[in-house]
Amino acid sequence: MERPAWAPRSIDISVPSVARMYDYYLGGSHNFEVDRQAARRAMGSIPGLPKIMQANRAFMRRAVRYAVGQGVTQFLDIGSGIPTFGSVHEVARAAGPDARVMYVDHDPVAVAHSQAVLADDELADVLAADLRRPEEILTSHQVTRLIDLNRPVALLLVAILHFVEDADDPYGAVARLRDALAPGSLLVLTHASYEHIPLPPERAGGAVGVYEDIRNPLIMRSREDIARFFEGYDMVEPGLVPLVEWRPDTAPEDEDPYGSSGYAGVGRTA
Amino acid sequence: MIAEPDGPEDRLRRFATIWSRAVFPVTATSLTRPEFEQRLVPLARRLSEALRARTFEPEEGRAVGAALVAEHCTDPEALSRSLDCVDAYLVLYCGGEGGYAEDQRVRAARLQHAMAAGYAAALRDRTLTEQEAISAAALAAQGAVAQALHATEARFRAVFEGAAIGIGIADLDGNILQVNGALLRMFGGGSEQSLRGHKVQNWTHTEDAPHVWRLYQELVDGKREHYHVEKAFNRPDGTVLWTNLTVSLLRDADGEPQYQLALMEDTTERRLLNLRLRYEATHDALTGLPNRTLFFERLEKALAAGDGQRFGLCYLDLDGFKAINDSLGHAAGDRLLVEIADRLQACVTAPGEMVARLGGDEFVALITGPDTQKAVDELAERVLGALATPVRIEGRELLVRGSIGIVEGPAGERGAAEVLRSADITMYRAKAAGGNRYEIADAEADARAITRHSLTMALPMALDRGEFFIEYQPLVHLGDGSVRGAEALVRWLHPQHGVLGPDRFIPLAEDTGLIVPLGRWVLEQSVRQAREWREKERAGDYTGPLRVNVNLSPCQLTHPRLVQDTVDILERAGVEPGALCLEVTESALIGADDEVLKPLRRLAEMGVDIALDDFGTGYSNLANLRRLPVSILKLDRSFTRGMQHFPADPVDQKIVEGIVSLAHSLDLAVTVEGVETGHQAEQLRVMGCDTAQGWYYARPGPPDRLHELALVDAS
Numbered sequence: 002m003e004r005p006a007w008a009p010r011s012i013d014i015s016v017p018s019v020a021r022m023y024d025y026y027l028g029g030s031h032n033f034e035v036d037r038q039a040a041r042r043a044m045g046s047i048p049g050l051p052k053i054m055q056a057n058r059a060f061m062r063r064a065v066r067y068a069v070g071q072g073v074t075q076f077l078d079i080g081s082g083i084p085t086f087g088s089v090h091e092v093a094r095a096a097g098p099d100a101r102v103m104y105v106d107h108d109p110v111a112v113a114h115s116q117a118v119l120a121d122d123e124l125a126d127v128l129a130a131d132l133r134r135p136e137e138i139l140t141s142h143q144v145t146r147l148i149d150l151n152r153p154v155a156l157l158l159v160a161i162l163h164f165v166e167d168a169d170d171p172y173g174a175v176a177r178l179r180d181a182l183a184p185g186s187l188l189v190l191t192h193a194s195y196e197h198i199p200l201p202p203e204r205a206g207g208a209v210g211v212y213e214d215i216r217n218p219l220i221m222r223s224r225e226d227i228a229r230f231f232e233g234y235d236m237v238e239p240g241l242v243p244l245v246e247w248r249p250d251t252a253p254e255d256e257d258p259y260g261s262s263g264y265a266g267v268g269r270t271a
Numbered sequence: 272m273i274a275e276p277d278g279p280e281d282r283l284r285r286f287a288t289i290w291s292r293a294v295f296p297v298t299a300t301s302l303t304r305p306e307f308e309q310r311l312v313p314l315a316r317r318l319s320e321a322l323r324a325r326t327f328e329p330e331e332g333r334a335v336g337a338a339l340v341a342e343h344c345t346d347p348e349a350l351s352r353s354l355d356c357v358d359a360y361l362v363l364y365c366g367g368e369g370g371y372a373e374d375q376r377v378r379a380a381r382l383q384h385a386m387a388a389g390y391a392a393a394l395r396d397r398t399l400t401e402q403e404a405i406s407a408a409a410l411a412a413q414g415a416v417a418q419a420l421h422a423t424e425a426r427f428r429a430v431f432e433g434a435a436i437g438i439g440i441a442d443l444d445g446n447i448l449q450v451n452g453a454l455l456r457m458f459g460g461g462s463e464q465s466l467r468g469h470k471v472q473n474w475t476h477t478e479d480a481p482h483v484w485r486l487y488q489e490l491v492d493g494k495r496e497h498y499h500v501e502k503a504f505n506r507p508d509g510t511v512l513w514t515n516l517t518v519s520l521l522r523d524a525d526g527e528p529q530y531q532l533a534l535m536e537d538t539t540e541r542r543l544l545n546l547r548l549r550y551e552a553t554h555d556a557l558t559g560l561p562n563r564t565l566f567f568e569r570l571e572k573a574l575a576a577g578d579g580q581r582f583g584l585c586y587l588d589l590d591g592f593k594a595i596n597d598s599l600g601h602a603a604g605d606r607l608l609v610e611i612a613d614r615l616q617a618c619v620t621a622p623g624e625m626v627a628r629l630g631g632d633e634f635v636a637l638i639t640g641p642d643t644q645k646a647v648d649e650l651a652e653r654v655l656g657a658l659a660t661p662v663r664i665e666g667r668e669l670l671v672r673g674s675i676g677i678v679e680g681p682a683g684e685r686g687a688a689e690v691l692r693s694a695d696i697t698m699y700r701a702k703a704a705g706g707n708r709y710e711i712a713d714a715e716a717d718a719r720a721i722t723r724h725s726l727t728m729a730l731p732m733a734l735d736r737g738e739f740f741i742e743y744q745p746l747v748h749l750g751d752g753s754v755r756g757a758e759a760l761v762r763w764l765h766p767q768h769g770v771l772g773p774d775r776f777i778p779l780a781e782d783t784g785l786i787v788p789l790g791r792w793v794l795e796q797s798v799r800q801a802r803e804w805r806e807k808e809r810a811g812d813y814t815g816p817l818r819v820n821v822n823l824s825p826c827q828l829t830h831p832r833l834v835q836d837t838v839d840i841l842e843r844a845g846v847e848p849g850a851l852c853l854e855v856t857e858s859a860l861i862g863a864d865d866e867v868l869k870p871l872r873r874l875a876e877m878g879v880d881i882a883l884d885d886f887g888t889g890y891s892n893l894a895n896l897r898r899l900p901v902s903i904l905k906l907d908r909s910f911t912r913g914m915q916h917f918p919a920d921p922v923d924q925k926i927v928e929g930i931v932s933l934a935h936s937l938d939l940a941v942t943v944e945g946v947e948t949g950h951q952a953e954q955l956r957v958m959g960c961d962t963a964q965g966w967y968y969a970r971p972g973p974p975d976r977l978h979e980l981a982l983v984d985a986s
Contacts, residue, residue: 012413021405028299028345030401031408051299058301083405086343087301109416114408250303257296 012109017215019164020082020111026054029085031114039215046207047200049259054160056244056260057191061159062092063248064189064267067237068155069096073187075154077144079105079132079178080161083114089157090125100124103147105138107131132161133169135177153185153270160263162230163193163220164212175230179270188234188268192227193219197243198262227264234268241266279319279365286364287315290356294339297348307342314338318357319365322378329378332385337393339386345397350390354383437514437535440521443491443528445471457514457537459506471531476503476511490520493528501538513539555628557605558612566627566635567687573639574690576682583647583679585636586694587615587654590672590706592632593778594888597825597858603664608632610664611671614657618650631782635694639682647679651709674701675709693717727779729765734789738764741796742971745816746942746964749956756818756852758964759797760971761789773822781826790827791836797821798844798851800974805850820852820882825859834870837879848878852903856884860899868900875900882942887930896937904934906960908945914954924958931959 017039021032025040028051032040044050065076074097078089081104093100104119104127106112115127128143138144148154156178165171179188195202205221212219228241239247245260247267275281291308300307314335321331339349357379366375431438437454441447447469455461471487479502486498497519504512514535521530553565561569573582589611596604608628615626615634623639636654638646654675661668676697678690685693693712701710733739743757763771780786797819807813827833841848853874860868860883875881882903883896887910896904906927913923927943934941943955946965955963969976 012409012416014409014413026299028343030345030398031405033405033409055299055301059303062301085401109412110405110409113411113415114404117404117408117411251305 014110017217018108018110019212019215019217020106020108023054023160024083024085026051027058027085029083031083031085039211043208043211046211047198047205047259049199049257049262050208052257052259053193053244053262056256057160057263057265058087059260060191060244060247060265061089061157061189062087063250064157064187064265065089065092065155066096067248067267068187068189069093069100071185071187073153073155073185074100075148075152076100076102076157077105077138077148077154078102078157078159079138080158080164081106081111081115081127082108083111084118090119090122101147102126103128103144105130105132132158132165132171132174135174135181139178139181150181151183153183153187155187155189156182157189158230159189159191160193162190162227163222164217166218166220172229172232176232179233182270184270186270187237188231188270190227190230190267191244191263191265192230193221193263194224194227195221196224196264199258224264227266231266231268234270237267237269282364283315283319284312286319286356286360287311289360289364290315290353293352293356294344294349297346297352298342298344299346300343310342315365318361318382321382322361322365322375323367327378327381329381329385332382333389333392335382336386336389336391339390340393340397345394347394350387353390354386357383357386437533437537439466439533439535441471441531441533443531445491447471448530454535457512457535458504459508459510459512461507471533474504476505478503478511487518490518490531491528493520496520511539512537513542555612558609558628560612560616560634561625561627563627563629566625566629566637569625569627569637570687570690573637574682574685574687576639578683579641580639580682581641581643581680582682582690583638583643583650584677584690584694585647585651585654585709586676586678586691586698587634587636587673588698588702589632589658590674590702592671594858595669595671597856598861599664599667606664607662607669607671610662611658615654618653618657624650635691643679647677648709648711651675651677655707655709672707674698674706676701676712677709678712726765726771726776727783730776730780730783730785733763733765734785734792738766739789739792740764741793741800741974743800743816743819743974744964744971745969746818746820746962747968749952749960749963754814754816755962756820757816757974758820758854758971759793759800759822761793777824781824784826786824786826787830790824791840794821794837795840795844798840798846801850802844802846803974805846818850818852818880820854822854822884823859825856828855828859828870829867834873837874838877848874849880852880852882854882854884854905855901857886857888860901861895868898872900875902887926896933896939901939903940903942903962904930905942905944906930908965911943911945911947911951911955911965914951919954924954927955927960928958935959 014033015035017036021036022040022043024031025037026044040050047053068074068076074093076089076093081089084090084104089104090100090102093102102125104115104125106115106127107130109129112127112129119125119127124147126143126147128138128141130138130141132138139150158175162171162175165174175188179186195205198205209219209221224241231241241264243261244263244265245256247265249256287308291304291311294311295304295307298307302310317331317335321328336350339353344350344353361379361382362375431451434451434453437451437457439447439450439454447466450463450466455463455466458466475484480500483500483502486495486500489495490498497517499515499517502514502516504514506512515538516536517534519532519534520528521532523529553562553568554560555562570582570584573580576582592604592607595607611632612626612628612634615636619626619636619638621638624637626634626636628634636650638650640646655673658671658673661670663669676694676699678694678697680690696717697710697712700716701708704710740762742760742762744760745754746756746758747753748755761773761777763776765771777786780789798821801817801819804813804815804817807815808817823833830836837851837853841851853871855871871881880903881899881901882905883899883901884905885907886904887907910923910927910930913920914927931941940961941959942962942964943960944964946952946955946963946967948967951965952963952967
C-alpha cells in the first residue's frame, strides 16, 4: 500500500480509535482494551450510544436499499470504519448483485482490516484517504478503477462529518465531492446532534469530552448546520429527520428512544 | 406455509415473536425487529422439533445458541433473555399433548444447557476470530507504515549522505551525533568517529565573530529557531575551513527542542578568491603598495575617527620622473618606482601608518594618532632622506628628488577628497619652489591654487567650448634679422583662472590622452595660419613669417594616425609640407627605436622639417643625431642664459660653439631659444647660430602682431 503523505508516521494502538470504538458499541471484538475503555467512558455519559450506532447502521441499510431501488449501484462510503456486519456491500449486493462499493477511511487499521475482508472481492475495494482531502479520494486510482463518476454514485457520509471540525472546512469537502458526482447521485448522511438525544446536553457532553481526550473531537451540530451539507442537493422525502424517522420499516414506537438521536437524510443531485 | 390459527405453526410463530421481542433490544443487528423475528423462526422450529422428537437430541440446543451469535446477539444478555423465553414459553407454545409434558420440561431444560454451551462456544470463537483479525490488521497497517517509513528513511539517508553540503546533527548539549560525508570531507576526510563524540562548543575559532556563540546559545536555549553565519573551523591538519553555516533547532512533536541541525557550505576557496580579488583591487600591481582605493578607504576611516584623533598626510611627487621615463624607457622607470616604493615602505613602520601609490610617480603616506603634527614633518624628512641616495638602474646612478605636500589636522573636519586636493596643491607649491622639499598646506594657498585635478576634469570640455587659442612667437634669422617663421604656442583661456600656459595643462592632456585631439587642433589652426600668411604674401607687401613650428608631444609621436592626419591637414589647407616644422623634444627621441622614428622619417621625406627641441637637456648621445630625421636643433634656453650678461660665461660659449659646429657638420640648422638681449643675439650670430627666438624679438602673441614686429624690425 502506498502510504499517503498525511498518514501517521507510526500506528499507535495504545491510542483509542473511533472505528474500533464503533465496533465495540456494536458488540464486535475488533477492538483493543484502550478502545473499550474509551467506549465505556463515553457510554457512562450516553448509555444509549450502542443504540445510536445501531440506528445509524439501520438507516444506512435502508438508504442503501433505497439507492439500489433508485438504480444507483455505485457506492462511495467515506468513513467506512470496520464493517463488522451489515456493511454496505452486503446490503447492496442483497438488493443488486452488481453493486460496486468503494470504502474510504483514514484509520490505517480499519483500512487494513477492510483489505483483509475484501481481498477476494472484485467489486469492492478500500482506500486509505481522508475526507478533508477530497481531491485525493477522487483522483485515486482505486476510485477511478472501481467507480464511474459519469454515472450516479451514492456518496455515504454516515457518522463521519461530526468528526470534522469547521477549521478543516467540512462544507468545502462535501461540496467538492458533490461537484464531482454525476446528476442523479445521492448523498446519504448522518450526523450527531444534541437535538432529540434523550438526555440533558450537559450529560451528553461527557461523551463529547471522551472524544476530545482521544484527540478525535466529536462536533455536535444543529439541524440547521447539518442541513447545509445538502446544499446543491434536492432532499429525498422525508428530508433531514431523526435517524429512525427516515423511511422506517417499522412503527417508530417500536424503536429505542436513542434511535432518534442525530439526524439522517438523503439528497439527490439535479 | 399458512399457519392455521392456533395450529402448531401459528403457535411456533407466536413463540418466535415473543422471543424476538425479548432479545431484539439487546442485539446490535441492523435488521428491523420483524426481520429479526424471521431469523428466529427457524431456530424456534429446531427447538420445537427437538422438544418433540422421538429421540431427544440436545445438540440442537448448541446449534441454536451458536446461531444467536451469528445473528449478532453478542451481548450475553441476549442469551439470558433467550433462555428465559425457552424456559417459560417453549413447552407452552411448542409442547405436545398430555402426558409428555413432564418429559418435555426436562428436555427444555437440557436444551437450555446446550444453548448456553453452544452460545458460549460460538461467542468465544467469534471473539477470538475478531481479535485475531483486528490484531492482524493492526500489524499489517504497522507493517505498511514501517515499510513506507523505511523507504522514506532510505530516501532521506540517501539525501543526507549524497548532499553536497555538509550536514551534522548534535544534541542540545553540543554532542555531535551524526555527520554526513560532505561534512567529513570538508574537515579533510577521516572517519565519522573522528567527529562523533566531539562537542560543538570546541569548534571555536579565533576569527569567530562575537555574535556567533551568542546565536548558538540562543538556539540551544530554544529562544531562536535558526541562525546563519559565516564561520571558520580549524581542520585537523591545521588549515582553516571557511563555511556558510546555517543552524536550525529541531523540535519534537510536542514542540520541545531536541536537536540542532547544522548545514554548512565550504566557502574556503571562494573566500580565498575574494581575498585575492580584494587584494588585487586594493593594491598596485607594480609596487605591491596599497592603491588609491585602499588609500581612500584608510583615509576616510582616519578622517572619521573620534575626538582627539588626528591625521597626517604626505603627498609625494617625484621631480623629473617623466624625463627619466622618457629617456631610459618605461621598464627602467618601473624599476625606479619599485625601488622608491620599497624605500617609502621602510619609512612607515608604525601601526596606523601606510604608504600608497596613487598612480604614476605619485605616492602618499598616511599617519594617524593623537599627535601627528610633529610626526608628519618627521615623516616628510624621512621620505626626502630616503630619496637622497641615488638609485642604481641599468648601471646608472639616478638621483631622484621629490616634492611633498603635507596636510595635517584633526579628524572629523574635512572629507578625503578635500584633504587630498589640499595635499596635491601643496605638493605643487613645493615643486614650484624648486622641488626636493616639503611644504605644509595652508588654506589660503589652497584657495588660490589651481589643482591639477580640476584642470584635468575641465580639459575635455575646454576643447569643445573653444577655450584654447594659439599665440605665435617669431623665429628671427640672425643673419639678416628677418622673420622666417613662428612657433605656435597653445594657451588655455580658463574661465576662472585666466590664461594658462602649456606647462600647466599639456602634461595633464598627455595623461588623459586628450593631447591627441588637442594636438590635432593646434596643428590645424597653425597650418591654417600659415596659409593665411602665404595668401598675404601673394597679395604683396607682406614681410611676416611664412612657416610655422608646431610642437609634437611624445604621445602624438606614437599615435598611429600622425602621418595621415598631418597630410590631411596640409592638403585640406592647401599648404605645402615645407611650410611646417614639427618640434619634437630631445628626450622623446633619444633611445627611440626605428618604429617610433618611422613616421617622422616619412614626414621629413615629404618635406616637413623636424626640429629637435630642448636640445642639450636630455641624456643626449650626439652620435645618435645622425640617424634622426631632423634638420634643425633647437638649443635649450639654459645655454643662452649664461650669455645674457657681459662678459658671457666662457664655458657656455664653448659648448654652444661646439654644438653649432657639430650641427652644421651634420647639415643641421641651429635655432636658439631664450634670447633676451641684443648682446646675446649678437654673440649667437657670431657663433654661427642660424635662427633665434626670445623676448628680445617678441613675446608670443596673436598672429597679426607678427606683421607689426616684422615692420618694426625692418625699419
